[in-house]
Amino acid sequence: xxxxxxxxxxxxxxxxxxxxxxxxxxxxxxxxxxxxxxxxxxxxxxxxxxxxxxxxxxxxxxxxxxxxxxxxxxxxxxxxxxxxxxxxxxxxxxxxxxxxxxxxxxxxxxxxxxxxxxxxxxxxxxxxxxxxxxxxxxxxxxxxxxxxxxxxxxxxxxxxxxxxxxxxxxxxxxxxxxxxxxxxxxxxxxxxxxxxxxx
Numbered sequence: 334x335x336x337x338x339x340x341x342x343x344x345x346x347x348x349x350x351x352x353x354x355x356x357x358x359x360x361x362x363x364x365x366x367x368x369x370x371x372x373x374x375x376x377x378x379x380x381x382x383x384x385x386x387x388x389x390x391x392x393x394x395x396x397x398x399x400x401x402x403x404x405x406x407x408x409x410x411x412x413x414x415x416x417x418x419x420x421x422x423x424x425x426x427x428x429x430x431x432x433x434x435x436x437x438x439x440x441x442x443x444x445x446x447x448x449x450x451x452x453x454x455x456x457x458x459x460x461x462x463x464x465x466x467x468x469x470x471x472x473x474x475x476x477x478x479x480x481x482x483x484x485x486x487x488x489x490x491x492x493x494x495x496x497x498x499x500x501x502x503x504x505x506x507x508x509x510x511x512x513x514x515x516x517x518x519x520x521x522x523x524x525x526x527x528x529x530x531x532x
Contacts (some may be wrong), residue, residue: 337521338426338463339368342418344450347377348432348469350494351385352505354378355398356513357431362403364522370406371418371425373450377434411448418453421460427520428457432469432494435477441466442483458487463520469494492516500528 341361345354361367372395374382382388388397395406409416417423430437430450437450441464446452457464466489470477481491496508497515514527 336426337366339366340371340424340426341367341369341520342371342373342425342428342453342457344373344375344428344430344453345378345382346375346430346432346434346437346450347381348434348494349381349385350432350467350469351378351382352509353467353494353512354431355386356506356509357429357516358395358398358406360510360513360517360524361522362399362406364517364524366522368405371409371416371453372406373409373411373418373453375411375434375437375448375450409449411450413449414447414452416449419449419456421456423456425453425457425462427463427465428453429465429467429516429520430454431465431467431516433466435468435470435473435480438466438468438477438484439480441489442480442487454489458489461488464489465492465516465519466490467492467494467516490519492519497528499530 361370395403395408418425440451441454446455454464485491496512502508514524
């Protein structure tokens, strides 16, 4: 990206890996270059978060994920197809879906936008804005692979949820933080505390 995105859309869907979106939100919250984050969760994502992060319900979800009140993250209802990010006139400058389930991938790749997450992604594609899909599934069948191709062919970046190990992370949180840094760097927001290979 040639410009630094100030207005982000971050979505979480029902694949495993809730700790990764927690670290992405925390990094975006700390980054003074980011002014606004519209955060959308699917119902399946809420269930996964409850199981993997032991969160309690939808109330104060952002505060539960961050561990503190947010200055810039606004939660949007996935059923609200009339929310700001559903329109191309709203200046969302980049969108990340983390984790991206293969069901969400399929709907985005095939233009099925019946909920806000898919509609916001569709807006990014039609307006030629960065869309990063952190697909989480294994093994992949031919349908998944075809849908990744379709989404990439339409302009999305397929950024599989595969953490790095070469920096010898001591914990899942370290892996998740580094992955969040890589995602943010990809959309033009490099993080000062990211690991950099020196060779």
